Amino acid sequence: MEKVDVVTSLGQLQLLRPAWIKAALAANDRLKLYLTVLQAAQAHAEQPNAPLLDLKREFAAAQVTIPWLTDLPGTTYREGKTLYVPDFLRLVALLRDDLRIMARPLAGVGNIVESELDRRVEQWCGWLDALTEDTLDVAQLRALTSGKRGEDDSFHVLVMDLHKALNRMAAELSSETIDGAHVWELQDADRPRVAAFMRGLNRTRALKLNHPGLDTAATRDGERLLLQNDIGTNDAHVLVVQVAGIRATLTYSDLHRQRLAFFQSLLTEIGASWSAPELRVTPGLNAGEAYHVDTAVFDCDGEEALQHVLEGIGSRIVFLIDWNRARKRLVEFVSKVDAVAVLAEGARREVGHMAWLAGGGERLIYGAMQALGADYFHIGDRLDQVMGPAQAKEFLVEVLVLSSQAIQRHQPIALIADETRLLLVRHMRQHRDEFDLLTEHAAYCHAIAEGVRDALAHGHDSDKEAARALAERAKEWERQADLLVVHSRARAERHPRWLPFTRLIEGADDVADALEEAAFLLSLIAADHHQGWRGEVHQVMQLLADAVLTATQDHVKALAIARAFGEESGGVDHEEFVAASWRVLNAERQCDILLRDVRRTLSEHVSDAATLNLSTDFAAALEQATDALLATGYALRKLAFSRVGGGE
Structure with a gap:
């Protein structure tokens, strides 16, 4: 099936005639080969002991590779006046199909000569359709x-x-090209537009390497300029x-x-403003399988x-050529969505x-992953998992x-x-x-x-409501921190090099647990158990909370510096x-000192037992976080210094 058939299905007939002529001339070469094969078959049937004609050059010139057709002359024989030709009906189908391809460019021309040719084509197609056996007589x-x-x-x-x-028809069509586009019957205003299209096409054309495709044709059809690009080799x-x-x-x-998509x-x-995609089935196209068609409109505000x-x-x-092949290979390393994002x-x-x-x-x-070894990748690991x-x-x-740059530089x-x-x-x-x-957990x-x-x-x-809201947020943050610990343990099971980091995040999880406990206790203190959290009590509690926050900030800073440690890190780091x-x-x-100050202050200013106990536990939880x-x-x-060879 020729590429031009799908252009027909898209309704742009004016673009087809040059392509049809090209296809018709190729069909002419094939028809001449088919007739030569029949003559070779007749010669073998008449003189079975004579060497078979060598038609390799003829098959190559017509770009035909059909094993049964190559074998046909040697299997033909004569009985009386009848020639027995195995697979002759298959050859008849080829004759009929290529005859129609040859006649297609002449359709609709309207002059007497072409009309007579069209009549003869229909007559011969009917004659071929009437053949029902793999035999020929002399007259046929x-x-x-x-x-x-x-x-x-x-x-x-x-x-x-x-x-x-x-x-004759090919000679009548212009052979003009614009930056590689085959054009005919253009108006002056069309030329810079075709040139603009080809400027973009030629800018990226080299990226297809030796893959066929990107041939462009352009013509005018009434009030429209038409541009067609065949993209690749697929007929749809x-x-x-x-x-x-x-x-x-x-x-x-x-x-x-x-x-x-x-x-x-x-x-x-x-x-582009796209319509809804349409699923089509065109007889004889894409082996009868469905294909997708969509339309985009560009409303421009001027010629520029x-x-x-x-x-x-x-x-x-150019980025559509072999796109699906590339996508399938990328999916071996990342998700389907991410593979498309990479492309x-x-x-x-x-x-x-x-x-x-x-x-x-x-x-x-895979070669790069294997070169890094088992410390980083195991067999079966996906790139995005690691x-x-x-x-x-x-x-x-x-x-x-880097692949594109290397290929372009040969x-x-x-x-x-x-x-x-x-x-x-x-x-x-x-x-x-x-x-x-570790950083996310911190x-x-x-x-x-x-x-x-x-x-x-x-x-x-x-404030009971505000304190309860904080406790709920803290519980969710602590749960997310727990999930990071679980994730780290799963990684350590696959890769032993993760084990030191897993031990580190397991220790850090005690910080999250203590801080979440403090937030919970604060919600209890605010729930009608607050007596005397004023003056010195509030001040010392604020100092303790400030010190804990400062410690967590320094922990985050230490992690940020440690993750950059390596051979290139310097003394300042x-x-x-x-x-x-x-x-x-x-x-x-x-915080050890502040905890004692809290206890002393609470004993001096809080007499309610519930408030005293909850407040003491609150302060202790904060201090445990710093521990x-x-x-x-x-x-x-210890881990950071081991990465730069400094020991403990």
Whole structure:
């Protein structure tokens, strides 16, 4: 099935005639081969012991690769006046189909010569349809293969006459091109618009490498400029643009709904307004399978904007070639949604995915993962499971970029593999994903500590509703922190290198538990048990809460510095980390003293037993948080120094 058939289904007939002529001339070559095969079969049947004619060059010239047709002459034999030709009816179908392809460009021309040719074509198609057996008599063979003109028309003579008519028609069509687009019957205003489309197309054309496709045709049909691009080799993958005034309308057909959605997103970025996709089935097209068709409209506010849109459309077409193949390979490393996001970013950066596929595709990524070894990746690990979804997407986009740059510079494939491995190493070092869970956990601890400090500052220790709301938020934050611990344990089960970080986050979880307990106790104190939290009591409680918050902030700072430790970290980083660690130590000592001050002050100013007990427990919970911070700080110090070879 020719690509032009889908253009017919999209209703743009004026674009088809040059393509039809091209297809018809190819059909002419095939028809001549078929007739030669029949003549070779006749020769073998008459002289079975003679060597078979060697038709390899003829088959190659016609670009035909059909094993049964190659074997046909050697299997033909004669009995009396009848020629027995195995698979002859299959050959008859080829003769009929290619005869119609040859006649197609002449349809609708309207002159006498072409009308007579059309009548002869229909007559011969009927003659071929009447054949029902794999046999030929002498008269039938002559009617098919004879090239002599006489009273009776022959199939061969009709093919020759069609060929002459096609040559005349081809000569009448302009051979002009605009930046590679085959154009005819254009107006002066059309030329800069075609040039704009081709400017975008040619800017990214090289990204398809040696893949066929991107041939463009343009003509005028009444008030419309028509542009057609065949994209690739699939017969249902076609794009047609109509320009009327300063409005552009794009019709696009695709086998893959996901690729259609991808293209919709690319063109929406330059102002496309899409209709609802339509599912079509066209007889003889795409083996009878359904394909998707959608239409986009671009309402432009002037000629400059229109040309910008046409250039944008042209520049994005290359990213559709082999898109589904690239998507399937990326899904081995990230989710389906993220795989499409990687391809979309590759399109926005105008690097595409073809160079990555040519460089090895998924083998590049697996090779890089294997090179890092079992400390980072095990067999069966997905990239996003180890690096995290966001970082895995970022890495894959950068692989597309380096692959494209290497191919454009004509660098060897082996170099792409080496650069991919180095890139993965840099990502694993830069992102320090093992610290991500610790940092996120510390953020939840900081949020609870800040909530308690702010609650005291705003008098929420006597506001039942506000205190209860804080307790509920703190409980949710503590639950999220617990989930991070569970996540870290699951990672440690797969990768032993995660174990030190898991032990660290398990210790840090005591901080979250203590702070959440303090928030809960504050809600109880505010619930009608508040007697005497004024003056000195409130002041010392505020000092304790301030000290705990400061300690959590220093813990967050220490983590931020530690995650950057490595061979490139300097003395200033080490000094800042030690200073933050010592501040956590001093905070713990300060909170021990403040806890005693709280108890002393409570004993002097609070006589209600419930308030006294709850207040003491509240202060103790805050102090326990600093104890846990101190223990976590020591573990972090040991881990951080081990990363720079400094020991404990």
